[in-house]
Amino acid sequence: MCSIIGYSGNEIAAPIIVKGLKRMEYRGYDSVGVATESQNQIELKKGTGKVTEVNSKFQLDTLPGKIGIGHTRWATHGKVTDLNAHPHPSNSGKIAIVHNGIIENFEELKKKLEDDGYSFKSETDSEIIANLLQKNYESTKNVKDTIMKTVSEIKGHYAFVAMFENGQLAAARFHEPLIIGVGQENIFLSSDVLGFIEYTDDAIYMKSGNFIILKNREFQILDFNGKEIKHEITKVSKEFGDAYKGDYAHFTLKEIYEQPELISKAGDRTINGLEEAVEYIKNAKNIYVTGSGTSYNSALIAKQILSKYVKIKSEPIIASELQFAPETIEENSVLIAISQSGESADVLEAVRIAKKSNCKIISIVNLLTSSLTRKGDVVLGMNCGPEIGVAATKSFTAQLIVLYKIVQKLNGNITINFEEFSESISKILENPVKIQEIAKELKEVSDVYILGRGINYPIAIESALKLKELTYIHAEGIPGGELKHGPLALMDTDVFVIVINPNDSTYTDTLTSAREIKARGAKIIGVSDIESDIYDYWIKIPKINEILYPISEIIPIQLLTYYSALEKDTDPDYPRNLAKSVTVK
Ligand code: F6R
Numbered sequence: 001m002c003s004i005i006g007y008s009g010n011e012i013a014a015p016i017i018v019k020g021l022k023r024m025e026y027r028g029y030d031s032v033g034v035a036t037e038s039q040n041q042i043e044l045k046k047g048t049g050k051v052t053e054v055n056s057k058f059q060l061d062t063l064p065g066k067i068g069i070g071h072t073r074w075a076t077h078g079k080v081t082d083l084n085a086h087p088h089p090s091n092s093g094k095i096a097i098v099h100n101g102i103i104e105n106f107e108e109l110k111k112k113l114e115d116d117g118y119s120f121k122s123e124t125d126s127e128i129i130a131n132l133l134q135k136n137y138e139s140t141k142n143v144k145d146t147i148m149k150t151v152s153e154i155k156g157h158y159a160f161v162a163m164f165e166n167g168q169l170a171a172a173r174f175h176e177p178l179i180i181g182v183g184q185e186n187i188f189l190s191s192d193v194l195g196f197i198e199y200t201d202d203a204i205y206m207k208s209g210n211f212i213i214l215k216n217r218e219f220q221i222l223d224f225n226g227k228e229i230k231h232e233i234t235k236v237s238k239e240f241g242d243a244y245k246g247d248y249a250h251f252t253l254k255e256i257y258e259q260p261e262l263i264s265k266a267g268d269r270t271i272n273g274l275e276e277a278v279e280y281i282k283n284a285k286n287i288y289v290t291g292s293g294t295s296y297n298s299a300l301i302a303k304q305i306l307s308k309y310v311k312i313k314s315e316p317i318i319a320s321e322l323q324f325a326p327e328t329i330e331e332n333s334v335l336i337a338i339s340q341s342g343e344s345a346d347v348l349e350a351v352r353i354a355k356k357s358n359c360k361i362i363s364i365v366n367l368l369t370s371s372l373t374r375k376g377d378v379v380l381g382m383n384c385g386p387e388i389g390v391a392a393t394k395s396f397t398a399q400l401i402v403l404y405k406i407v408q409k410l411n412g413n414i415t416i417n418f419e420e421f422s423e424s425i426s427k428i429l430e431n432p433v434k435i436q437e438i439a440k441e442l443k444e445v446s447d448v449y450i451l452g453r454g455i456n457y458p459i460a461i462e463s464a465l466k467l468k469e470l471t472y473i474h475a476e477g478i479p480g481g482e483l484k485h486g487p488l489a490l491m492d493t494d495v496f497v498i499v500i501n502p503n504d505s506t507y508t509d510t511l512t513s514a515r516e517i518k519a520r521g522a523k524i525i526g527v528s529d530i531e532s533d534i535y536d537y538w539i540k541i542p543k544i545n546e547i548l549y550p551i552s553e554i555i556p557i558q559l560l561t562y563y564s565a566l567e568k569d570t571d572p573d574y575p576r577n578l579a580k581s582v583t584v585k
Contacts (some may be wrong), residue, residue, distance in 0.1 A: 001027055001028060001074050001100070001191075001581050002027075002071060002072060002074050002099070002180075002191070002581045003027050003072045003085070003195065003583065004069070004070065004071055004160065004171075004190065005024070005070045006070075006098075006160060006161035006163070006189035006214075007020075007069075007070075008068060008167075008187050008214055008215070008217065009050075009183065009185050009359065010185040011185070013036050013063075013067055014036050014063040014064075015286065016035065016186075017034050017069070018060075018061040019069065020494045021051050021070050021195075021504070023108075023195065024195050024572070026194075026390060027192065027580045028217070028574065028579030029047065029072030029074050030073060030075070030080040030131060031047060031073040031082070031086075032049070032054040032055070032070075032072050033045060033047070033060070033070065033071050033073075033085045033086050034046070034061075034064070034069060034071075035068060035087040036064060037065050037164075037166075038063075038065030038067075039065075039165050040166060040167070041165065041567060042089065042094065042167050044096055044165065045059070046085040046086065047085060047249055048080050051072065051329070053163065065318050066194075067139075067167050068163070069087055069096060069162075071085070071086035071087055072088075073085050073086055077106070077125040078124045081122075083122045083123075084124050086098045086108050086125055087163075088129075088130045088552070091119060091134060092133035092134055092166065092367075095130055095133050095160070095164055097129050097130045097160050097161065097162045098160065098161050099125075099127075099129055099157060099160040099494065100159050100160070101128070101157045101158030101159060101160075101175070101582050101583070102157055102158070102177050103128055103154050109132060110128055111146060111451070112538075116135065118160070118537060124477060126475065129154065129158075129160055129162070132153060133150050136149040137164070138173055141349070143170050145226075146174055147162075147211050148211075148225070148373075149197060151172050151174065151224050152245055157175040157180040157192065157583070159174070161189050167252060168449070169189065169212075169213065170211060170212065171189045172210075173206045173208055173209070173210055175348075177191050177346075177370075177545070177581075177583065179191070179193055179204045179205055179206065179369075180204040180206060180219070181197075181199065182200060183196070187219060188200070188291045189214070189327075189525045189541045193236045194367070199315075200237075201235055201263050201367075202233045203236045205234060207223075207509075236369070250389065250572050250573045251389040252391060252393060252562055252573050253572070254278065255387055255389050256393050256555065256558050257430075258557060259393070260422040260425045260426040262383070262384040262398050263401055263422040263528065264418055265383045265384070266398040266399075267383065268377060268381070268383055269333060269381035270381060271368075272377065272379065274380065274406065276377075277378040277380060277409075278409045278410055278525045280511065281312065281406070281410065281411070282291050285332045285333045285335035285352060286330075286333035287306070287315070288314065288317050288329060288334070288405075288477040289302045289303060289314050289315070289316045289336040290318075290319045290335060290337050290338070291319055291348055292339070292582065294465060295338040295339050295340060295344075295347070295392070296338075297396070297461055297465070298403065299338055300457075300461070302314060302338075303316045303456045304454065304458070305395050305404070305407050307409075307454075309407050310411045311415055313390055317350065319337075319344065319347040320585070321378075321490065322372075325422050326353045326356075326357075326547075328355045329353060329354050329359060330357065331359075332357075332359070333354070333357070333359055333360075334359060334361075335350065335354035335359045335361050337354075337372060338364045338367075338399050339364075339370075340365070340366045340395035340399075341365075341366070341580065342363070342371055342372035342373055343370050343581045344346050344372075344492035344582050345584055347372060347581070348372060348375070348585060351375050362376060364399055364403070365379060365381065366383075366387065368381050369496045379542035379560075380402050382399060384397070384398035388571045388573065388581070389463075389467070389572065389574070390573065390578050390580045391466055391469045396462065400551055401551075402553065415546065416544070416547065421545075423570065424544055425551065425552065425555060427542065428541065428552065429555070435539065437537075438525060438539070438560060439566070441496070441537070442496060442564045443564070443568060446474060447494065448473055448476075448498065449475070449477075449487065449490065449497045449498070449522075450463045450464050450478065450498040450500065451475045451478050451479075451480045451483065451498070451510065452477065452479070452499075452506075452510070453479060453480040453506035453509060453510055454499075454505065454506045454583050455480060455504075455546075456502065456506060456549065459550050460479070460498075462477070462554055463477065463500070463554065463557040463561075464476050464477040466557060467564070469561075469575045470564065470572050471564045471570060472570060472576070473568075474570070480509060480510045481513075483517070486566035488516065488520070488566075491521055493521035495522045495523070496522065496523045497514075497525070498525045498527060499524055499525065500527050500553050501527065502527075502528055502529055502546065502553065503543065503581070504531050504546045507528075514526065515534055518534055519541040523536045523537075524536050525535070525539060526538050526539065527539045527541060527557065529543045529544075539557075539560070
């Protein structure tokens with residue numbers, strides 16, 4: 001999703017802004033821009049492409065002045081073009097803005113502004129904000145009233161930073177993230193702590209419905225009615241600044257390799273604790289588990305382990321679907337909301353719906369400073385450190401570990417030796433040569449199917465998601481028993497099938513499915529702790545407590561998709577069209 005940044009301080013702004021944008025690259029984007037103010041003049045440069053490319057083409061970091069704004073755009077309204085990139089100047093050029101989110105009533109506002117003589121250069125909804133600010137500034141003559149009037153006119157979810165030609169900055173937040181970094185010599189306004197963590201670890205998490213006015217280092221935070229708000233400075237965990245690849249070629253690879261270590265830590269940082277989560281679950285009328293993408297796949301596993309190991313029924317819900325069936329949620333139930341970022345708009349909407357029905361919220365979240373954290377009655381931290389690669393890898397494992405810890409607390413008879421498990425996971429990662437060879441075979445393949453039964457079916461779907469994201473290969477997860485009900489028609493010599501086949505109750509049936517597929521000429525990659533000559537390629541996983549199979553299956557598949565991405569020359573860290581944190585619905 002778009003990242004916004006504003007800077008006001010004692011140093012030249014542009015290079016600091018470019019660095020901040022670079023650190024927020026993981027959020028996903030397609031174009032970049034910076035504007036600065038110097039001697040009451042706003043200068044602006046922007047273009048499509050990666051931060052480094054756009055910077056070497058336009059020298060964004062040579063813009064003058066100690067005040068500036070920057071942006072990486074993830075296209076929603078309008079194509080990926082230089083003109084649609086942010087910042088957007090107002091018609092007079094005296095104000096420039098960067099924006100993250102969606103202005104829902106932009107067509108109506110655009111029409112009104114056009115009637116007033118304003119013209120628009122881009123196809124974006126964001127340019128409305130620049131011109132609306134100009135119009136309101138011309139009538140109110142002060143920044144505070146201008147922002148209040150502007151936010152009362154725009155509808156939607158947004159965070160924006162506006163720069164005025166007198167060097168004043170203002171930023172407003174409404175349901176999109178905006179954090180103030182408070183340094184000794186400088187102030188930052190950013191979508192993400194990574195925008196400023198190199199300079200300061202003191203942050204103010206702005207509330208939705210608040211805005212800030214900033215001149216030099218002096219600032220005031222107000223609500224949309226103009227009432228001044230007291231603020232609290234929070235120390236940002238330095239760990240979130242530790243977002244370097246180190247010796248790894250990509251963040252994704254580094255994050256895959258961090259998994260053995262996170263196993264002991266996941267779920268250890270909590271707000272209100274595991275005990276309270278367990279009490280809510282025991283006393284709930286119903287249990288719902290929600291998430292998007294990979295986090296939803298964790299919800300599918302939650303259902304299976306809650307029913308199998310603690311005889312508790314739960315309903316997984318795709319977060320984006322709940323708004324179309326809010327009546328699904330019964331009063332006085334519990335919603336377990338899973339989200340790495342804690343900022344996925346769909347998940348936050350599901351939480352809003354559940355809260356309306358008086359449900360307790362158990363948030364399983366990585367970013368403990370996120371919106372989902374604030375909305376949880378209990379918060380269980382994934383505690384897996386920053387995940388920069390756009391595709392979720394280590395956060396999936398951390399989510400599952402947190403769920404296992406819940407199950408263990410609910411049923412004292414279940415013992416999981418996490419230390420031993422961590423060692424067996426390390427062994428999978430020790431020697432990737434075989435996986436690298438299989439990745440070469442996938443280079444020219446256009447369709448991959450992944451088969452799994454029971455608890456292994458969510459892993460089939462998660463594997464398909466990873467393949468789609470990282471390699472752009474068409475991939476589909478299939479419940480093994482459904483093969484004969486349709487998908488078998490697709491099997492021929494051109495396709496590869498990954499068969500997830502651990503030594504659990506699904507083993508024999510899945511091996512039979514593999515045989516049926518092989519008879520149609522497809523190539524089989526078996527992911528199993530038991531070797532079989534049915535597999536053309538065997539990815540060996542350790543023999544372990546069967547509750548842990550999902551993690552030991554997904555890790556080699558994450559590696560396989562990573563190496564396949566390298567074979568196909570796609571960027572594993574930043575897949576096309578995707579954003580790390582999907583803050584719009
Ligand atoms: C898949 C992926 C996405 C996210 C989804 C939810 O690799 O990264 O599907 O899982 O956008 O994100 P969070 O967990 O931040 O809510």
